[in-house]
Amino acid sequence: MKIEYSPLEMMAIACSRRIQDDDIVFCGTGLPLLGAMTAKKTHAPNCVVFFETGALDPVLLEIPLSVADSRVMHGASHNGGLADAFAFMQNRFSGPKVLGLLSGAQIDMYGNLNSTVIGDSNKPTTRLPGSGGACDVASLVGRTMIFMKHERRRFVEHLDYLTSPGWLQGGTSRQEAGLIRGGPVAVVTTLGVLEFDEKTKRMYLSTYYANASVEETVKNTGFKLSVSRARQEPSPTPEELDVLRTAVDPFGLILD
Amino acid sequence: MKIEYSPLEMMAIACSRRIQDDDIVFCGTGLPLLGAMTAKKTHAPNCVVFFETGALDPVLLEIPLSVADSRVMHGASHNGGLADAFAFMQNRFSGPKVLGLLSGAQIDMYGNLNSTVIGDSNKPTTRLPGSGGACDVASLVGRTMIFMKHERRRFVEHLDYLTSPGWLQGGTSRQEAGLIRGGPVAVVTTLGVLEFDEKTKRMYLSTYYANASVEETVKNTGFKLSVSRARQEPSPTPEELDVLRTAVDPFGLILD
């Protein structure tokens, strides 16, 4: 029997699979949050969800629509303010344990993100919301996973504004800039999952979804993409889909 | 009718008289605290008592024996931690409103204090408790008042260790060192009250108690003391003494 699922569901599940049981998962809202909630309700029951607004390990009875939604804190172990939450990520003991889930309007081959402006930063064609906590998370936590719509205009050779640091100019440039740890480990897109070469820190295609293909991925990427290591991402299991649809987003607030 | 009173009572009252109704009074324990409590119960009902442990504007039902005594916080408007309390003193809006009450083992002619060591700092004859918050208060608040036993060995030409800054080397040296405000305005001793020359910032005798004299003060000071501006400190009024004895320290915890 073939199981039907949407690209958004596949993304949430691809994310979920990459979350480990001992991760402290920094979440924004939307799909990344669904990924974390799915992980927690399947293979990683001990992972801890954490928001920049300070709520740590809440019981998410309903999906928050902002990290400032009162829903992020029910049953949490602690709610500090922003100062506390970001200190937790910069701290030498807790910071390395945090997996940050991020997204952006543009991404380059080293996983750097733009969420500030499209066009000239002093007279932009499109103004975006700005960093918020994204640059902080990308700078400070142990590792990050990025969510992107896989479109050519988003996967660009040069960002219009480098808001959140990935591997900067690749190689050892991130450490050389003074960033103390971290960097992106995966980019979960609407077509597949990209990872970064251990040495060059350039993005390559790691997996493509059953509904997508290597060619489609290449066509929708604005820079040269290595695909030699690409394999197919396993389709969602019935359990994964069931948890996502009935326990994580029953009202289809994000998935519909 | 002659009113009997002790030197300690006179000190507490001399302090009380120099507290203004809009002061936020940083208190340690002991006599300075009695001074602040007396002021609050007489001419300065709106002055706010404040401890480095964070309690602001408490109702002091009993006299605390340490700034960490649980008695410092009953009915307070706020209890932050140390970080909060010291930030309050360094803050550009609240800091200038704070009057700090301090004491020390040694004082020099510019109102600098030593509460760290007697003798060589690496091999002291006597180890004292250390700065605690004294150096912070002396550095950061709008003005300070100092309590001292008036003894020659305490009023010294050279401190063994400069723990808490007064007017440093006098004149404009305090500002030149980078301290943003503050400095001592009075030294309340067992014999009288000393103040600082507006220009040179050298200590001079401002008032002597009725039970003491100018000569006694000079004899007990280890550096040359200007006395030309000295007048007699008015004796405690019956009201001042009554408040101090019955409402402030009824068990004689400090006064006896």
Place this chain on the structure above:
Amino acid sequence: MSSSKLMSASESVKRFVNGGDCLSVGGFTINRNPMALVYEVLRQRTKDLHVVMHSGSQALDLLIGAGRVSLLEIAYGANGRLAPTCVRFRKAIEQGTLKVEDYTNYQMTLRFMAGVMGVPFLPTYSSLGTDIIERWGFSTDMRSSNPQLPRKKLAVTEDPFSDKASQVVLVPAVNPDVALIHAQKAAEDGTVRLEGLTFADIEQARASKHVIVSCEELVSPAELRKEPWNNSIPHVLVDAVVHQPLGAHPTACYLHYDYDMEHLLKYKELADDDYQFENYLKEFVLDVDCHDDYLKLIGTKRLKSIKATPELGYARRDSDL
């Protein structure tokens, strides 16, 4: 003992907010924006504001849309998933009518903290290697002529305690002229208690010269002073206390009400059109006398629908279905 600081929103803004002020607005995206106070700032035609905040949303968007903001230092302008970028914020920057300086949420928080602590800067590793450091929104000329702007956006320096070359970003302090905060509880003496998420409200208040606090519940000083360690701002730092239930509408206030999703979505649509935005501003703010009259426009039915379930602090979604 302390005299009462209780006054109307109108009186508080008249006394403590002036044209040209550096204004800090509390809350975070769709939560606890001090809307009643900001509506009053709009009504009093206060101009030429310099706004400093971290994650701005509804309050900020109205101030910008009404043309009251000339300088903005900020990390984020969005209404959560209800407006991925605040509409009037976006338009004003795209049209070049608003000068903006981009920081991160942590950096803005550190700027307030430095202001609280009375130090010129605080350090962080965040943003090393990014355009947050490289690109400045304000020119050196602007900076040197305005004492409320830091001389430099950020400064990168060497860590003097490290053996090896190690860089750190210094973030400049900010001390706003006035902070507007909406709290769950306050007392007439100025003691304030926030419940739930506090964001950077405490830092924003403590860094500012003047603080206006509106509150859902006005309680006695004695009640708040029973547990002083649970209070958020001491009375001496607060200039005005405004008792205004539903004072954060259409944003949320934990334990009291949820954000008004319908209102915010409608606003987002209207805000996209200049004429309709003007009408919205007139209808809901400028032509209204006070916040209680504004709440009448919203209507009791809507307000009832966003009322918080006590044990959750927000309005249960399934209860609407």
Place this chain on the structure above:
Amino acid sequence: MSSSKLMSASESVKRFVNGGDCLSVGGFTINRNPMALVYEVLRQRTKDLHVVMHSGSQALDLLIGAGRVSLLEIAYGANGRLAPTCVRFRKAIEQGTLKVEDYTNYQMTLRFMAGVMGVPFLPTYSSLGTDIIERWGFSTDMRSSNPQLPRKKLAVTEDPFSDKASQVVLVPAVNPDVALIHAQKAAEDGTVRLEGLTFADIEQARASKHVIVSCEELVSPAELRKEPWNNSIPHVLVDAVVHQPLGAHPTACYLHYDYDMEHLLKYKELADDDYQFENYLKEFVLDVDCHDDYLKLIGTKRLKSIKATPELGYARRDSDL
């Protein structure tokens, strides 16, 4: 969901405190010293400790008196008015058996805060022009051979945001190996709630690699998680929870009991004599199996006399008269 971190004091010290560790002790002078945990450190003969704290008192004095401390970074060593200078602390420094580095209370607090924040330093104006900056207790050699010591005691630097020459003191971060904290409430998952004065306990805990918390009351995680904004330390940062009523005796624990003035005054007297101090240490700590047995030595009559009056949080003095 999270597994239990509940264990005995003995087990917690065995697992998380090692000889040579940099140890941070919570509380402040006569309040909330983690005595049960420190007694256990003494019983387990842990040696060569490097202690970092702000205002040390009874816990510190016993560790020093027992010869377990080789390095000390501190602001204050006194028991309030009960011992203007801690006796064994004073003797050890006068006899040259203890190396000490003097900071101020704010500086020690900033050192912990910098550790919490993961930054190398924090700035302050405090101590400019004083010997706190000029005189160092540890040599450059000691510093370069011990990675837990900062390369410099303090560093004075120029403010890069100021037009005129303006100096500021940078205070180096400290990240202790382990923090010992005594709290009013904790849950087996590691969630901790302090009530009343918090001192720098939260910063000390958050800066440390390992955290052991003893508590008066063991409550369910669900109870503490009802008001997460009133919790002090999140469960993920705590390694061990020890349920130990009267765990701060003879220092005070707000809402539970007062300091034991009689015991502290007697201690001060005994501590002045080497032989009597050794006897005290044996009688009350080393020869005792556990804290409950220690409490039996103190006796129920004394413990009853220091029991807190509920509405005050301390024991009323006039009730003894």
